[in-house]
Amino acid sequence: xxxxxxxxxxxxxxxxxxxxxxxxxxxxxxxxxxxxxxxxxxxxxxxxxxxxxxxxxxxxxxxxxxxxxxxxxxxxxxxxxxxxxxxxxxxxxxxxxxxxxxxxxxxxxxxxxxxxxxxxxxxxxxxxxxxxxxxxxxxxxxxxxxxxxxxxxxxxxx
Amino acid sequence: xxxxxxxxxxxxxxxxxxxxxxxxxxxxxxxxxxxxxxxxxxxxxxxxxxxxxxxxxxxxxxxxxxxxxxxxxxxxxxxxxxxxxxx
Numbered sequence: 001x002x003x004x005x006x007x008x009x010x011x012x013x014x015x016x017x018x019x020x021x022x023x024x025x026x027x028x029x030x031x032x033x034x035x036x037x038x039x040x041x042x043x044x045x046x047x048x049x050x051x052x053x054x055x056x057x058x059x060x061x062x063x064x065x066x067x068x069x070x071x072x073x074x075x076x077x078x079x080x081x082x083x084x085x086x087x088x089x090x091x092x093x094x095x096x097x098x099x100x101x102x103x104x105x106x107x108x109x110x111x112x113x114x115x116x117x118x119x120x121x122x123x124x125x126x127x128x129x130x131x132x133x134x135x136x137x138x139x140x141x142x143x144x145x146x147x148x149x150x151x152x153x154x155x156x157x158x
Numbered sequence: 159x160x161x162x163x164x165x166x167x168x169x170x171x172x173x174x175x176x177x178x179x180x181x182x183x184x185x186x187x188x189x190x191x192x193x194x195x196x197x198x199x200x201x202x203x204x205x206x207x208x209x210x211x212x213x214x215x216x217x218x219x220x221x222x223x224x225x226x227x228x229x230x231x232x233x234x235x236x237x238x239x240x241x242x243x244x245x
Binding site: 004005036037038039040064065066109112113115116118119120121122123124125126127128129130133 | 164166167168169171172173176177184185189190192193194196197198199200201203210211213214217218231232234235238239
C-alpha cells in the first residue's frame with residue numbers, strides 16, 4: 001500500500017468501522033507499506049501488528065512519477081535483507097535499487113531526509129528561476145541548446 | 159546549470175516544466191508540504207538544526223494557502239512570480 005499519511009495507513013491496516021488488513025492477516029504475513037510517513041508511526045503500527053505475528057515494514061519509494069512508470073524507483077526498506085528476499089522480485093517490478101536498512105522505520109528516516117534535500121533544493125530552484133526572469137536581464141539570455149529550452153517559451157541558459 | 163555545480167535530480171526533472179511554467183502534477187504542493195513537515199518533526203526530534211528547511215516548508219505552506227496545493231510542487235514558482243502565470 002502507498003497512502004497519503006499515517007492516519008490513513010492506520011485505518012487501512014487496523015480498520016476503521018470496517019475490517020482492516022489485519023482482520024484477514026495470518027501469523028507470518030508481511031505487510032509492506034510504501035507510504036512516506038513518520039518512522040515513529042511505522043514503528044508503532046509494526047509493534048501492534050507484531051502482537052498477532054504479522055510483520056509490517058516500511059518501504060517508501062523515491063524517483064518521481066517517471067521513475068514509477070519506468071520501474072526505476074529507489075525503495076528504502078526498513079527490514080533486514082533476509083526478510084526482504086522473498087518479496088524482492090515484487091519490489092524489483094517498481095524499483096531497480098532496493099536498500100535494506102535493517103530496522104523498521106529506517107526506510108522512512110532515509111526517505112524523509114531524501115525529501116528534505118530534494119524539496120528544499122526545489123524551493124531554491126524556484127527562487128532562482130524567478131530571479132532569472134527579473135526585468136534587468138530577462139530579455140538578454142542567449143538561446144540555449146538544452147532540451148528544456150526547446151519549448152516555445154523563452155530560453156534560459158540552464 | 160545542469161552541467162555545473164548547481165545540477166540535481168530536481169533540476170533535471172523539473173526544469174522543462176519550470177521553463178514552460180507548466181505546473182501539472184507531478185507531485186502536489188500539498189504533498190511536498192506534508193513530507194517536509196514530517197521531515198522537520200523528525201529532524202527536530204533529534205535536535206538537528208532546520209532553519210533552511212523550515213523556510214522551504216513555509217514557502218510550500220504559502221503556496222498551498224494561495225490555492226496552489228494541487229499544482230505540481232514546482233508550482234512554487236506561481237507563488238514567487240504570480241504575474242507570470244502560464245505563458
